Amino acid sequence: MHVLPRYPYRRPPELDGRPQDPRPAVVIGGGLTGLSLALDLARRGVPVLVLDDDDTVGVRGLASRGMCWAQRTLDIFERLGVAGRITAKGVAWNVARVLARDQPVTSYTLQDQPDLRHNGFANLQQYYVEQYLVEALQAEPLAEVRWLNKVEHMASHQGGVRLTVGTPDGPYELDAQWAVACDGASSPSRAALGLAPVVHDRTEDRWIIIDITVPGCDWAQERWTWLDASANGGRAVWRHKMADDTWRLDFQLREDEDAVAAATPEAMCRRVHALFGDDLVFEIAWSGVWAYRHECLADLRAGRVLFAGDAAHLVAPFGARGGNGGVQDADNLAWKLALVLNHGADEALLDTYSTERKQGAFENIRQARRSSRFVHPQGQAAARLWREAIISMAPQLPWAARCINTGRLSAPCRYTDSPLLAGDAGAGAALPDVRLGGTSLHHLLGPWFTLLVFADRLPRALASVQHPLLAVVLVSPACDRQARAALLRQLGVGADSGECWLVRPDQHVATRQAHLQPALVPALLAAALAPLPTDPPPAPAHDLHATTA
Known part of the structure; x- marks a missing residue:
C-alpha cells in the first residue's frame, strides 16, 4: 500500500530575528x-x-x-x-452505467475525442x-x-x-x-x-467512502451507480476505479444511521460483501463519512x-x-x-x-443541486415522482435515459458575466487543446496573452501589433490535413479562415473576430489589464433564500 511522503520542517529565519522583506x-x-x-x-x-x-x-x-x-x-x-x-x-474511463433496484436502466459512453490532447476523465x-x-x-x-x-x-x-x-x-x-x-x-x-x-442549502444526506484494494480484480474500468441498491438497504452506491488496484466506493447512509457505527471495520466489510458477495477478498485503504452543503x-x-x-x-x-x-x-x-x-x-x-x-x-x-435531488429526493414529492417516472421509462426511451442525473460531469465555466470580455460569440469559453500533428493548440500559446491568427501568413495590418504581454501566433503552419479537420470539428473554424482569437493566459477566449483590426488589440489588452471595478453579478433566483453560516 502506498506510503505518504513526509516533508521536513525547517526553522524559519524570522525566528532568529533576521529581517525579511x-x-x-x-x-x-x-x-x-x-x-x-x-x-x-x-x-x-x-x-x-x-x-x-x-x-x-x-x-x-x-x-x-x-x-x-x-x-x-x-x-x-x-x-x-x-x-x-x-x-x-x-485510470482512464469513459463508460458509465446506472442501475436502479439492481436492474440496469441506462449506460452511456463519454464522447470519444481523439482530436483533443486529453480525452475524458482520469481517476x-x-x-x-x-x-x-x-x-x-x-x-x-x-x-x-x-x-x-x-x-x-x-x-x-x-x-x-x-x-x-x-x-x-x-x-x-x-x-x-x-x-x-x-x-x-x-x-x-x-x-x-x-x-x-x-x-445556499444544507442536506441531511450522508455518505460513507470505503476505498478498497482488490489486487487482480477484473471489474470493468467504468463508473457504476446503483440507485436504490438492495445491498445498501435501498440507497445509492457509486463505484470508481483508481490507481494501485484501489476502488472508490460511496455508500449512501440511512438518515437515522449512526455514522460512527457505520465506520467500524466490521460494518464496512458487511456493506462491501453485501454488494459484491462474501467471496470478495479486499483490504480497506481508507474510509470517511461525508455530508454536503x-x-x-x-x-x-x-x-x-x-x-x-x-x-x-x-x-x-x-x-x-x-x-x-x-x-x-x-x-x-x-x-x-x-x-x-x-x-x-x-x-x-x-x-x-x-x-x-x-x-x-x-x-x-x-x-450539483439537480443531481442531488435526483439521487436523494428527500421529502420532495414532485422530485420523487419525476425520478420514478424517468427510471421506469429509461430502458426503452433514449430521451428518458438522458434525464438520468446521477452527476453531470464537471465542465469548464464560460465567463459570460466577465467585464474582461468583448461579448462576442465564443468569448469566455475555455479553448480546447486540439491536437495539431506533433503539437497541440495550447502548446502554441504564449505565457500571457496570445493572438491566434488562423492563417498561413500574418496579414500586413497585424504585422505592426506588438505588446510585451502579447504573442502573435499563426495556426495554419502547425496543421496537417488531420489537424485542419480537427479544428473544424472542435472549434468550427478553418486553419486558413483569417479569424483572429485573443486568448487569455488561462486559455479562455477573450474575443473572437472574423478579421481583427490592429487598433482594437491595444484596447482589448488594456481592458484586460486595467478594468473598471464592477458590481458582482446578481445571485441566481434559487439562491435568494440563502443564509449566512
Whole structure:
C-alpha cells in the first residue's frame, strides 16, 4: 500500500530575528488548490511562499478525496507540467452505467475525442496529485513550502497582510503584499477576518467512502451507480476505479444511521460483501463519512486577501466539481495576481477573479443541486415522482435515459458575466487543446496573452501589433490535413479562415473576430489589464433564500 511522503520542517529565519522583506505572495494551505496556485505563480515569475500546518499531502491518511480529474483540469495540469504523471498513474474511463433496484436502466459512453490532447476523465487519488505538485514546486527557485507552519492570526491592512505563524519552535510574524487563503472548508483565515460564507442549502444526506484494494480484480474500468441498491438497504452506491488496484466506493447512509457505527471495520466489510458477495477478498485503504452543503463567500477578495477552493465555496461532489473547481480557481487567479505584482496591472483586475469564479461556483452549485435531488429526493414529492417516472421509462426511451442525473460531469465555466470580455460569440469559453500533428493548440500559446491568427501568413495590418504581454501566433503552419479537420470539428473554424482569437493566459477566449483590426488589440489588452471595478453579478433566483453560516 502506498506510503505518504513526509516533508521536513525547517526553522524559519524570522525566528532568529533576521529581517525579511514583505513576501509578494503567501499561499495559506498546501492542498490541491494552494499547490496549483503556488506552482503557477512561480512559473509566472512571482516569488511565492506556501504555509501548511501539516508535513505531508492528502488529508487523514490515504484519503482519495478528489479523484476524478476533468479534461479542463488536465489541460491546466498540462500547462503546469504534471499532467503526464497524472494520466500515466491514473485510470482512464469513459463508460458509465446506472442501475436502479439492481436492474440496469441506462449506460452511456463519454464522447470519444481523439482530436483533443486529453480525452475524458482520469481517476487518481488526490494525494498523488498533490505529491506531484509538491515535487514540481521543489524544482522552482521562486517557490518555498514551509511545512508545520500554521497561520494562527491574520490582519489585513492597506499595504498588505500581517500573519502570525505557529511552528514547533514557536510563533513568528510575516508580512505579505498579498495572501491567498486555500485553507479548506472551515478556513481559519475567513474566521480571522470575520467573514462567513453565504449558505445556499444544507442536506441531511450522508455518505460513507470505503476505498478498497482488490489486487487482480477484473471489474470493468467504468463508473457504476446503483440507485436504490438492495445491498445498501435501498440507497445509492457509486463505484470508481483508481490507481494501485484501489476502488472508490460511496455508500449512501440511512438518515437515522449512526455514522460512527457505520465506520467500524466490521460494518464496512458487511456493506462491501453485501454488494459484491462474501467471496470478495479486499483490504480497506481508507474510509470517511461525508455530508454536503452549498455555500459561497459574497466576495472572494477581502482587501489584500483572496480566497480559493473550499475556503471560497463548497459544492456537493456530484459530477466531480470540488477539486476541479479549486484548480480552476487557481488557474484564474494566478495570471491576474502575477500581472498586478510584476507588470503594473491595476488591482481592480483581481476583482474580476471574484466575478468570474463566483459564476463558476454558482454553475457548479446549480448542477450539483439537480443531481442531488435526483439521487436523494428527500421529502420532495414532485422530485420523487419525476425520478420514478424517468427510471421506469429509461430502458426503452433514449430521451428518458438522458434525464438520468446521477452527476453531470464537471465542465469548464464560460465567463459570460466577465467585464474582461468583448461579448462576442465564443468569448469566455475555455479553448480546447486540439491536437495539431506533433503539437497541440495550447502548446502554441504564449505565457500571457496570445493572438491566434488562423492563417498561413500574418496579414500586413497585424504585422505592426506588438505588446510585451502579447504573442502573435499563426495556426495554419502547425496543421496537417488531420489537424485542419480537427479544428473544424472542435472549434468550427478553418486553419486558413483569417479569424483572429485573443486568448487569455488561462486559455479562455477573450474575443473572437472574423478579421481583427490592429487598433482594437491595444484596447482589448488594456481592458484586460486595467478594468473598471464592477458590481458582482446578481445571485441566481434559487439562491435568494440563502443564509449566512
